[in-house]
Amino acid sequence: MKTVYETDTFKKQADKIWAEDERLAFVTYIAENPDAGDVIPNAEGARKIRWNLGGQGKRGGVRVIYFNVSEDLLCLVAIYKKTEQSNMSAKKIKEVH
Structure with a gap:
């Protein structure tokens, strides 16, 4: 299981x-399944995982952007609702990383 670090940006968005x-359930899951998300092209190894939000299912849920920093550390950098933002560009991901 990896240690999960939450950036200040992620914490504000997640709150x-x-x-x-809900946050604890996700952090536990991602710590145990660090490769669960899809690799985002041209984003320096960033991954995006879909996560349900209060009965909305994965399609209407949230997206979490994260990096596997090392064998022991994972960094959560951003979270957004799919209904509010379709995707986060590789450029934007690099900015928040």
Whole structure:
């Protein structure tokens, strides 16, 4: 299981979207499944994972952008609702990383 680091940007975004128990469930899952997300092309190894949001399913849920920093560390950099933003560009991901 990896250690999960949450950037300040991620924390602010997550606080607006998730209750603490939802956040903990995701962090536990991603720590145990660090390669679950799809690699984003041209984004320096960033991954995007789809996660359901309160009964909306994966399609209407959230997207979390993260990096596998090392064998032991994973960094959560951004979260957004699919209904509010379709995708995050590789350029934007590099900026928040």
